[in-house]
Amino acid sequence: MYNEGFPTLQELLSELGVEDNLSTLIRCLAGLTIKISGELKDFNLKHPGADSSFADKMFNSLILRDLRGNKALRMVVSEELSEPLETRRGRYAVAYDPLDGSRNIYTDGPMATVFSIHEETVFKPGHMQVAAGYAIYSFNTKLILSIKGKVYGFVLDPKTEKYILTVREIKIPDTSRVYSVNESNYAVWLKDGYRRYIDWIKENRRETEELYNFRYTGSMAVDIHKVLMEGGIFIYPGDKRRRTGKLRLLYEASPMAYIVVNAGGKASTGSQNILDVEPTEPHQKVPIVIGSKTEVDRCLKFLR
Structure with missing residues (x-):
């Protein structure tokens, strides 16, 4: 009890x-x-x-x-x-x-x-x-x-x-070496910056022994929960098949962004704060980069 x-x-x-x-x-x-x-x-x-x-x-x-x-x-x-x-x-x-x-x-x-x-x-x-x-x-x-x-x-x-x-008050750690992404889509991501960021993670791991740990369960909320509690980053980019990504704004990206940002993290589409996106239809999709502020900012630098 x-x-x-x-x-x-x-x-x-x-x-x-x-x-x-x-x-x-x-x-x-x-x-x-x-x-x-x-x-x-x-x-x-x-x-x-x-x-x-x-x-x-x-x-x-x-x-x-x-x-x-x-x-x-x-x-x-x-x-x-x-x-x-x-x-x-x-x-x-x-x-x-x-x-x-x-x-x-x-x-x-x-x-x-x-x-x-x-x-x-x-x-x-x-x-x-x-x-x-x-x-x-x-x-x-x-x-x-x-x-x-x-x-x-x-x-x-x-x-x-x-x-x-x-x-009583969850705060996302600002530093972590956890990353979560469906790397099977690596070759078809629309923005090369995502590939360069993932390549950097792997090169950095070899050169400095600062170990990044890969986690991916197939449940967006579960993967982001791990990032929320331990720090790190979750990414789901747009690709050649799904140009605006896979995740729906209203009932996936937006509520998870609200939670992570209120815990001290950051959430972006890769070009815009997710919490500033104007919904236009019920099942609208957006790319997502979400997690510890330091790691999200690092990823966004590769996208510029």
Whole structure:
């Protein structure tokens, strides 16, 4: 059992003076991640042979079923919905990815749910988010929440089914030797600067023995979580097949950027602050360079 002096998510939101409707919405989203965590434990027993597309649709339906009845909700955008769903009842708009890294479901790899909250509409620059977060499903379930300019870390207590605050203020280390990138796309990246940066990492490793460690799980949120906690950099450039990259702005790049920047890091498209990008459509994609400020700045120098 956790230390009883550690606050729950609900207690922290109360302590921070979070407005009732926003608190209700955040707790609803957190509760949905607890349901997903439970469903994932025996997913392959209940749904043998089901593919990642089935899992994406299943967990999207689970979230949408509960979320659309929330009185605080005005608009929903999801990776699994072709167009926004508008209720026009409440004050807040939510964008979410129900199961980031869903292909890991075959191999018991880590996965995540990512969400972003705006007032009125999600079609605003990311710096106007009022909260953002993600839950990671691994040997335990963790919730990372950014609100009111800070980043908080929670762990799910399986006995009480409540999120317990374990890190009151997450700060990303400014120096690290962790890099995360899908190097299988190296030859087709649009900007040669990315290749020069990765080549520099490998040359620097040979010449100075300052070891860079490569990490890549196939779940954007999981990889960025490691960077958030340990420092380093995550990169997903545009390439010849996907000129604006693979990651969606509203429910992947923007909420993760909001979290990392509030933890003292930096997030860029390679040419622009991600939090300044104006969304134009629900599934808009952007390249991403995100992580410790020092390392992101180093990468950006290679892109100039």
